[in-house]
Amino acid sequence: MYPLGFLPFFCSLVSHDAAVHAAVLVPLVVLALWFYAVALRPTSTKNADDVRPVHLPGSSLSHILPFFHRRFDFINQGFELAGQAIYQFSLLRNPVIVLSGEAARRDFFQAKDLDLGAGFKFLSGAIPMLPGVTTELGPRVTALIYKRLAASQTSESLSRLIPHLLEDSRRTMSAWGYSGTLDPFESLLFQTSVRAIAFTELADDAAIVKRLRELYDALDTATTPATVLLPWIPSPSAVRKILSTKRIYDIISKALDDRVKNGVARDDTPQMLIDAGDERLIIIGFVMGLLVAGARSTGTTASWLFTFLSGHPEWREKAAEEMRGLIARHAAPSSPLSSPDSRAESPTVAAPGHHPERSSSSSSSASSSVREGSPHNRPPMSSLTASLSNIPLSAWENETPMLDALIRETLRVAEPHVAMRQYLPLSQSHAADKELYLGGRQIPRGAYVMYPFSDVHLSSEIYKDPWRWDPARKEMDLKAPYSYVGMGAGSTVCQGKRLATLELKLITAQVALGFRELRAVDTRGATLSELPRPNWNDVLTCKPPKGSCYVRYERTGEHDP
Numbered sequence: 001m002y003p004l005g006f007l008p009f010f011c012s013l014v015s016h017d018a019a020v021h022a023a024v025l026v027p028l029v030v031l032a033l034w035f036y037a038v039a040l041r042p043t044s045t046k047n048a049d050d051v052r053p054v055h056l057p058g059s060s061l062s063h064i065l066p067f068f069h070r071r072f073d074f075i076n077q078g079f080e081l082a083g084q085a086i087y088q089f090s091l092l093r094n095p096v097i098v099l100s101g102e103a104a105r106r107d108f109f110q111a112k113d114l115d116l117g118a119g120f121k122f123l124s125g126a127i128p129m130l131p132g133v134t135t136e137l138g139p140r141v142t143a144l145i146y147k148r149l150a151a152s153q154t155s156e157s158l159s160r161l162i163p164h165l166l167e168d169s170r171r172t173m174s175a176w177g178y179s180g181t182l183d184p185f186e187s188l189l190f191q192t193s194v195r196a197i198a199f200t201e202l203a204d205d206a207a208i209v210k211r212l213r214e215l216y217d218a219l220d221t222a223t224t225p226a227t228v229l230l231p232w233i234p235s236p237s238a239v240r241k242i243l244s245t246k247r248i249y250d251i252i253s254k255a256l257d258d259r260v261k262n263g264v265a266r267d268d269t270p271q272m273l274i275d276a277g278d279e280r281l282i283i284i285g286f287v288m289g290l291l292v293a294g295a296r297s298t299g300t301t302a303s304w305l306f307t308f309l310s311g312h313p314e315w316r317e318k319a320a321e322e323m324r325g326l327i328a329r330h331a332a333p334s335s336p337l338s339s340p341d342s343r344a345e346s347p348t349v350a351a352p353g354h355h356p357e358r359s360s361s362s363s364s365s366a367s368s369s370v371r372e373g374s375p376h377n378r379p380p381m382s383s384l385t386a387s388l389s390n391i392p393l394s395a396w397e398n399e400t401p402m403l404d405a406l407i408r409e410t411l412r413v414a415e416p417h418v419a420m421r422q423y424l425p426l427s428q429s430h431a432a433d434k435e436l437y438l439g440g441r442q443i444p445r446g447a448y449v450m451y452p453f454s455d456v457h458l459s460s461e462i463y464k465d466p467w468r469w470d471p472a473r474k475e476m477d478l479k480a481p482y483s484y485v486g487m488g489a490g491s492t493v494c495q496g497k498r499l500a501t502l503e504l505k506l507i508t509a510q511v512a513l514g515f516r517e518l519r520a521v522d523t524r525g526a527t528l529s530e531l532p533r534p535n536w537n538d539v540l541t542c543k544p545p546k547g548s549c550y551v552r553y554e555r556t557g558e559h560d561p
């Protein structure tokens with residue numbers, strides 16, 4: 001008998017009887033351990049279905065349509081139907097896996113080989129689709145665009161931008177008049193996004209900015225289930241999408257061609273790409289793609305910040321207090337700003353350091369010359385704008401804990417992002433020959449994966465009373481992995497984060513100091529007892545139902561010109 005073959009070995013160690021027992025038992029124990037480890041191994045020998053995400057029942061169009069119109073509800077109902085934290089459904093023949101829970105979240109944000117571009121293109125669709133210009137760029141072009149985007153956010157570039165962004169939003173607010181009522185969900189920051197990303201000539205032309213905004217809005221409304229799932233079918237929406245994309249392309253490419261033809265260099269981001277010798281299509285794609293990436297999210301966040309500040313005067317006062325401190329420390333105010341009633345904006349004055357605008361004459365000498373819109377050529381400003389302009393970038397970035405808290409809490413509660421990826425293992429990647437598991441579930445190659453930010457930002461396990469907007473939350477200091485992902489996390493952190501945060505801080509400062517009254521009201525002008533909830537079903541703008549909230553305002557001081 002085989003176990004007895006061990007007998008002489010055990011006899012040399014212990015007595016004969018004990019050796020017989022050991023010779024029988026030890027191999028049996030080893031055999032049992034092997035059987036447990038190999039034969040009963042929990043994953044590898046189980047049916048593959050046990051490690052794959054459970055399927056939602058029903059994949060007909062009627063089941064899937066809410067994915068496009070009411071995504072937040074669709075996703076949550078999916079969790080209820082599946083009874084599990086991870087499930088999958090089919091969009092046409094494409095598997096889409098929806099994740100939730102801490103383990104899946106950690107795996108998702110840390111995973112390699114999850115392609116953001118492919119996922120976003122398939123599952124979102126509301127970006128101008130121009131292969132080779134805004135989509136299907138390949139890793140080289142994408143890396144170049146991100147490199148240029150990073151270069152446009154150096155301290156030097158952002159410092160130069162500050163007075164122009166402030167002046168742009170001052171002009172936007174001036175257009176509202178001294179007092180009135182407005183819809184806060186009209187795009188607040190589109191003008192400043194054009195300034196930061198696109199050509200100065202476009203940003204200076206109010207009619208073109210308006211036209212661009214309408215075209216980007218048209219892209220949003222023309223995005224239907226058909227244009228996302230069957231983009232090759234020439235439905236009316238698809239045609240509208242193509243036309244809007246073409247018109248945006250025409251505006252941007254004309255601005256580029258005029259700039260190059262005129263040979264007048266300007267101090268803006270596209271000039272940096274021109275000077276670097278980037279290809280024409282890359283410059284156009286940079287502006288077309290990033291304009292929409294930036295304007296949508298900053299616009300949505302600014303609208304909600306404005307709304308929250310209108311409904312929470314105590315927080316507006318705290319922001320104003322912080323700003324008054326900042327001005328006192330860093331900027332010699334042209335008018336007293338020490339109390340709310342003395343915050344009057346005087347008529348336009350020249351900012352300190354302001355000189356009449358000059359333009360350099362040729363692009364070749366542009367890098368050494370004073371360009372239009374350079375810091376030496378600050379725009380004429382109101383006293384508040386001039387004071388805010390004198391605050392250095394480092395102070396905006398490091399000395400504004402109150403503004404940081406307001407922005408962070410607004411992103412937590414009103415950023416309806418659903419992160420989307422496609423699992424595309426690269427052949428050279430170490431993961432190519434391994435299966436991908438997220439939250440313990442196996443992800444098939446080519447499958448689409450979604451992680452809704454609501455899973456973490458609206459989790460009552462992480463955030464007490466999660467829908468309540470409360471910038472003083474203690475939970476915000478949580479060190480739990482990825483418990484806050486407002487600007488992305490892991491391998492996909494927002495590439496425009498520095499610019500976006502600065503834009504939001506500048507507008508918050510202007511809102512805090514530039515209004516005597518700011519009040520959330522209903523259609524009849526009565527103060528709202530409660531602000532509307534951010535509508536997470538509206539995946540692009542998070543707007544509440546039309547008419548549910550307006551803002552009654554009275555600006556400080558004189559009417560700006």
Ligand code: HEM
Nearest residue numbers: 290293294297298301419420486487488492494495496500
């Ligand atoms: C309040 C404003 C903004 C918010 C809340 C925001 C948020 C985010 C988030 C959450 C992601 C990660 C997406 C994901 O994981 O699925 C992301 C990525 C990105 N954002 Fe932003 N963003 C903002 C503004 C901007 C601006 C102004 C730009 C550019 C001008 C920009 C450019 C990008 C790019 C290029 C990526 C892709 C990063 C990658 O491929 O790894 N964003 N953003």
